[in-house]
Amino acid sequence: xxxxxxxxxxxxxxxxxxxAKAIGVSRQTINSIEKNRYVPSTLLALKISKICGKPVNEIxxxxxxx
Amino acid sequence: MDIEKLCEKDRNLLxxxxxFQLPYKFKKIGLILVILCFLALTALxxxxxxxxxxxxxxxxxxxxxxxxxxxxxxxxxxELVVKLRVQAYSMAFLCGIIYAIVQPYIxxxxxxxxxxxxxxxxxxxxxxxxxxxxxxxxxxxx
Numbered sequence: 701x702x703x704x705x706x707x708x709x710x711x712x713x714x715x716x717x718x719x720a721k722a723i724g725v726s727r728q729t730i731n732s733i734e735k736n737r738y739v740p741s742t743l744l745a746l747k748i749s750k751i752c753g754k755p756v757n758e759i760x761x762x763x764x765x766x
Numbered sequence: 767m768d769i770e771k772l773c774e775k776d777r778n779l780l781x782x783x784x785x786f787q788l789p790y791k792f793k794k795i796g797l798i799l800v801i802l803c804f805l806a807l808t809a810l811x812x813x814x815x816x817x818x819x820x821x822x823x824x825x826x827x828x829x830x831x832x833x834x835x836x837x838x839x840x841x842x843x844x845e846l847v848v849k850l851r852v853q854a855y856s857m858a859f860l861c862g863i864i865y866a867i868v869q870p871y872i873x874x875x876x877x878x879x880x881x882x883x884x885x886x887x888x889x890x891x892x893x894x895x896x897x898x899x900x901x902x903x904x905x906x907x908x
Contacts, residue, residue: 726846
């Protein structure tokens with residue numbers, strides 16, 4: 701699964717730490733999600749989309765083979 | 767009370783038990799106790815007096831301290847940390863079983879004795895230390 705969290709963060713001028721604090725996770729978790737090493741739960745995806753102000757499927761996108 | 771409500775009550779109770787964790791401060795307390803017990807047990811190795819009773823108590827405290835560290839929350843306990851914790855537990859569980867099966871044979875090859883019994887202290891310490899090791903490693907490479 702691809703995601704646009706890094707781009708959305710840049711748009712909102714947020715650091716990984718800012719986003720992590722806003723949704724109540726560690727900075728390393730945001731880093732793992734951005735690098736596609738970890739697929740977040742629906743709850744976390746919804747929290748991220750709320751911060752970014754965009755629907756979940758605009759931030760997270762299925763890849764071929766998913 | 768109908769069967770649905772009973773099942774729901776059981777499910778909630780089980781869920782609460784499964785998600786039980788101690789606060790973060792217990793991790794620090796556990797680590798301090800582990801170090802102190804380790805040092806005391808090492809010192810007792812060189813003692814000439816009969817200290818088997820003290821050793822046994824210290825071993826139990828050592829195991830309980832390791833358990834404290836193992837079941838304490840992380841500073842930030844998010845869903846990724848929970849996932850890594852579960853992975854570390856499953857790895858430690860598997861390695862513990864393999865260790866319990868294989869260790870007597872290794873001992874037989876190395877020391878040529880069959881009179882070797884694997885105690886609870888040895889297996890549990892191995893599993894708990896392995897869990898902490900795997901958990902730390904997984905967190906580092908996450």
